[in-house]
Every structure is written in structure tokens, then in C-alpha cells.
Amino acid sequence: MNNTELTWVLLAVALAQTLAARILWRRARLYHRPIAAYRVLPEQAADAVESSNRIHFSLGSSALGASSSLSALAAAEVVYRLSERLAVSRQTPLVTLSQPLTLPLAQDTLRRAYEFRQNMAHYRSSAAAWYPQGARSLSFAAGAASLAADADVHSSVLLGRFGVEMALLGESALRHDQGLIAHSDLPEGQAVAFVQADEALLGEELYVAAAYLNGSPLERGGVVALDVLRWLVILGIIVAAVQAAV
Amino acid sequence: MATNSGAQRHRLLNFLATVIVISSGLVTLIGLLSDDGSTAADTARFLIQLVTVIAAVAVLAGLVNLVAVHLGRFVRAERGWPYSVLVLVVALVVGVLRILDRAEVWSGDLEGEQISVRVFESVQVSLESALAALLVFFLVFAAYRLMRDRVTVWNALFSLTVIVVLVGWVPFEDMDVLRDVRDWVVRVPASAGMRGLLIGVGLGTLTVGVRVLIGQDRSFRD
Known part of the structure; x- marks a missing residue:
């Protein structure tokens, strides 16, 4: 099987499982393993509203139109789900990012959340801030960390594509007693997230955010599809290893 | 109406x-x-x-x-x-x-120079390099904090691995065992973990991609 055929097969399996799980969801409650970060995130949003503080979301260098497009979309979904809850407050969440193409996505995500809550009076497009990315993304991290430090931030939620520059953002968040939830689709950033964050999202956990934060049956079906695909890959690896050994 | x-x-x-x-x-x-x-x-x-x-x-x-x-x-x-x-x-x-x-307004010694590039290289690149050098301290301190806050098997394993890998880089004699352990850690478990994470990310993007392709993603709808 070549790469093209494999891609079609994986897409077909993912689609079939998503739709099958959506139908099953109506008849039986499907089990989703608990993910600590998704339990903590709504609590942090509620605390931020009560204490009239902001939440800092950072999408890092996730970029629409690049290999991190879907990370950007998945991270934007988390921003939307939490901003919906935060939009009752006067304090607009802060969103920082380093890819200019993601800027309209971030602004639009916040706008939709405020429109949903019919609180457009408190929406500001400048709540999404772009910082240029230097050679190692560190200038972005320095700028975003300094902005978050000055903005009465309750928690920092770093989702999407980050390298080791996440350590700078994380250190600043911890130094200012902010909660920290972190994820990266790069192994370097993921390692930093594991060490620094109060709760880290690992690997594919970001992509099921919609299902865990009041998701629709179809989004919950996506979690089942992901689990099925994961087990298929595990089986594939085991079979290949046994074949190689025999 | x-x-x-x-x-x-x-x-x-x-x-x-x-x-x-x-x-x-x-x-x-x-x-x-x-x-x-x-x-x-x-x-x-x-x-x-x-x-x-x-x-x-x-x-x-x-x-x-x-x-x-x-x-x-x-x-x-x-x-x-x-x-x-x-x-x-x-x-x-x-x-x-x-x-x-x-x-091209520069003259004399500056003729033909790209001052903006020179400013960028001397300020931006130097600052980024300085910040990059600080990262290792942030990470080691974070590992210490991790153990201080909650001691679990995984946190202990992480801290132990950090110590072994860092000490394994020290160029002392009679440290062949540690160097071998460091090489094994980097080559086998770290590499396997990295691949596992990347496969997970790949599968995750596939499921989000399917959601986008069937028009269920919210980002382009009100």
C-alpha cells in the first residue's frame, strides 16, 4: 500500500468511525477517558470571571495554510469554548500568536464568542496580539510573556505549535502565579509543557477539545474515531514488529 | 421582518x-x-x-x-x-x-551597506541567543519544581533522566557507563516517545481534518 492509498484508507476509517460513533451516541453513552486539563480549564475560566482577571491564550506559531493549520483550528476551538464563558465579564481574554495568518482567526474567534453572549460592547479586536517571530521564536515568547505579565492574567493556556520558547512563556506565567495549561504539537515544546504546566495536554489530546468542552455528538464521535485509529496503528506496529522478528 | x-x-x-x-x-x-x-x-x-x-x-x-x-x-x-x-x-x-x-542613501564607509539587516543581526540575533542560553536553567528549575510539588513515578523518572543525560555530557574520564546510558536514553526511549507523540498528533489532525471536510468546523461559521 503506497502513501496515497494509506491516506485515503485512514481518512475513510476516521470518517466512518466519526459518523458511526455519532449514531451510537444517541443510543448509548460512550466512555471517554478523563483528561485532567479539560476538567481544569472550565474551572479556571470561572475563577477568571469571578476575580475579574483575564485568561491569556497563546497559539504560538500555529499557522493557517501551513502544516500546523489543524493545530491552529483545534486551538481556536478551545479559545472559542472558553471565551464563550469569559465573554460575560468586562475583561476580554488575551490571545497572542506569531503567525499573521492566524491573527484573523483569533480575532474572529473572540468576536463570535462575544456575539454569542451579546456582549459586543466589551469586545476589542486588539485583544488578539501578533508578535513577529524571530529566528528561534524567542522574541515572540518574550513579547507575549511581557504582555501577559502586565495584563492581570489569571491563567495562561498555551496551545498549538511551540518549540523550546514555551519555557520562557511558562516561566513567566509561573513567576506571576498564573495557572498554566500547555500543549505543543512539536516534541520539544511538549517536553517543556510536561515539566512546567499544571496540566499538560499530550499529543492528540488537543484535537478532541471540542468533545470534552460541551461537544456535539459528532465531535464526541471524533474521539471514538481517534481511539480506533490509535489502536489500529498500535496493532500495525505490533504486527510489523512480529513479522520482522520471525 | x-x-x-x-x-x-x-x-x-x-x-x-x-x-x-x-x-x-x-x-x-x-x-x-x-x-x-x-x-x-x-x-x-x-x-x-x-x-x-x-x-x-x-x-x-x-x-x-x-x-x-x-x-x-x-x-x-x-x-x-x-x-x-x-x-x-x-x-x-x-x-x-x-x-x-x-x-541606497548611505555614503562613505556605509556605502552599499544594509544597515537594517546589520541592526537586526546585532540586536535581535544576540538577544535571542542570550534568551536561548537561559532556557536550560528554566528547564532544570522546572524539573526541580516538578519534584517539589508532586512526587510521582513519572516525575521521578523524568528528573532521573534529566540528571543522567546532563551528567552524561560532562567530559570526565571513567564515565563511559553514563555516556552509554545517555546514548541509549536518547536513541531508544526518547526517540520512541517522540515518534509516538508525532503519530498521535498526525492522527489528531486527521480527525480534525475530517470534521473540517464534512463542514462541521465552527471556525468559518457564525
Whole structure:
């Protein structure tokens, strides 16, 4: 099987499982393993509203139109789900990012959340801030960390594509007693997230955010599809290893 | 009546956006998986080029956003406003220098020089290198904090691995065992873990991709 055929097969399996799980969801409650970060995130949003503080979301260098497009979309979904809850407050969440193409996505995500809550009076497009990315993304991290430090931030939620520059953002968040939830689709950033964050999202956990934060049956079906695909890959690896050994 | 027509227009726009996203996504996917030179591949390439052009224009939007954010902080005298003034002044100076470079106004020793590039390299690159050097301390301190806050098997394993790998890099004699352990850690468990994470990310993007392709992603709908 070549790469093209494999891609079609994986897409077909993912689609079939998503739709099958959506139908099953109506008849039986499907089990989703608990993910600590998704339990903590709504609590942090509620605390931020009560204490009239902001939440800092950072999408890092996730970029629409690049290999991190879907990370950007998945991270934007988390921003939307939490901003919906935060939009009752006067304090607009802060969103920082380093890819200019993601800027309209971030602004639009916040706008939709405020429109949903019919609180457009408190929406500001400048709540999404772009910082240029230097050679190692560190200038972005320095700028975003300094902005978050000055903005009465309750928690920092770093989702999407980050390298080791996440350590700078994380250190600043911890130094200012902010909660920290972190994820990266790069192994370097993921390692930093594991060490620094109060709760880290690992690997594919970001992509099921919609299902865990009041998701629709179809989004919950996506979690089942992901689990099925994961087990298929595990089986594939085991079979290949046994074949190689025999 | 006006509300009804507004809602209808809204629904129509959502429908159009969904149709455009699904068809563009499918055409690009089919094109990327087709042979080079086919119509589908050419169409996909055209769509990707469109994104590249939009990305170039988006940098301008980013610049406007940067100025708006920092000008706003300065005008409202928010905490840290002096840094915002610094950002604005530096952005203006570098912009002016770039224009002067392009106009080739420099003479004497500076003739033919790209001052904006020189400023960038001497300030930006040096600062980023200094920050990069600090990262290792942040990470070691984070590992210490991890053990202080909650001692679990995984945290202990992480800290032990950090110590072994760091000590394994020390160029002392009679440390062959530690060096071997370090090499094994990097080659086997670290590499396997990294691949596992990347496979997970790949599968995750696949499921999100399916959601986008069947028009269930919220980012392009109101």
C-alpha cells in the first residue's frame, strides 16, 4: 500500500468511525477517558470571571495554510469554548500568536464568542496580539510573556505549535502565579509543557477539545474515531514488529 | 421582518462559506494525492499559491495589529506602557532604516551597506541567543519544581533522566557507563516517545481534518 492509498484508507476509517460513533451516541453513552486539563480549564475560566482577571491564550506559531493549520483550528476551538464563558465579564481574554495568518482567526474567534453572549460592547479586536517571530521564536515568547505579565492574567493556556520558547512563556506565567495549561504539537515544546504546566495536554489530546468542552455528538464521535485509529496503528506496529522478528 | 431577512442572509452566508471550505478542502486533498501534471494537482497548487499570497498580505495586517495594540496600551497608560513606546519607536526606526537601505542613501564607509539587516543581526540575533542560553536553567528549575510539588513515578523518572543525560555530557574520564546510558536514553526511549507523540498528533489532525471536510468546523461559521 503506497502513501496515497494509506491516506485515503485512514481518512475513510476516521470518517466512518466519526459518523458511526455519532449514531451510537444517541443510543448509548460512550466512555471517554478523563483528561485532567479539560476538567481544569472550565474551572479556571470561572475563577477568571469571578476575580475579574483575564485568561491569556497563546497559539504560538500555529499557522493557517501551513502544516500546523489543524493545530491552529483545534486551538481556536478551545479559545472559542472558553471565551464563550469569559465573554460575560468586562475583561476580554488575551490571545497572542506569531503567525499573521492566524491573527484573523483569533480575532474572529473572540468576536463570535462575544456575539454569542451579546456582549459586543466589551469586545476589542486588539485583544488578539501578533508578535513577529524571530529566528528561534524567542522574541515572540518574550513579547507575549511581557504582555501577559502586565495584563492581570489569571491563567495562561498555551496551545498549538511551540518549540523550546514555551519555557520562557511558562516561566513567566509561573513567576506571576498564573495557572498554566500547555500543549505543543512539536516534541520539544511538549517536553517543556510536561515539566512546567499544571496540566499538560499530550499529543492528540488537543484535537478532541471540542468533545470534552460541551461537544456535539459528532465531535464526541471524533474521539471514538481517534481511539480506533490509535489502536489500529498500535496493532500495525505490533504486527510489523512480529513479522520482522520471525 | 428585517430580523428575518437578516437571519436568512446569515444562513445563506454560512451555507456559502461551508460549500467553499468543503470544495476547496476536497480539491486540495485530491490534488495533493494525484500525480504531478494532472488537472487536480495543478488546481491544488494554485489554491496553495493563493494562500501564500494571502500570507504575505497578512504580515501587513499583523504590523497594523502590533501598532494598534501598543499604541492602545500607551494611550490608556496601561501597566508596562513604556515598553510599548519602545516597541513602537524601534518598529518605526527599523522601518525607516529599511526604506533608506532600499533608496541606497548611505555614503562613505556605509556605502552599499544594509544597515537594517546589520541592526537586526546585532540586536535581535544576540538577544535571542542570550534568551536561548537561559532556557536550560528554566528547564532544570522546572524539573526541580516538578519534584517539589508532586512526587510521582513519572516525575521521578523524568528528573532521573534529566540528571543522567546532563551528567552524561560532562567530559570526565571513567564515565563511559553514563555516556552509554545517555546514548541509549536518547536513541531508544526518547526517540520512541517522540515518534509516538508525532503519530498521535498526525492522527489528531486527521480527525480534525475530517470534521473540517464534512463542514462541521465552527471556525468559518457564525
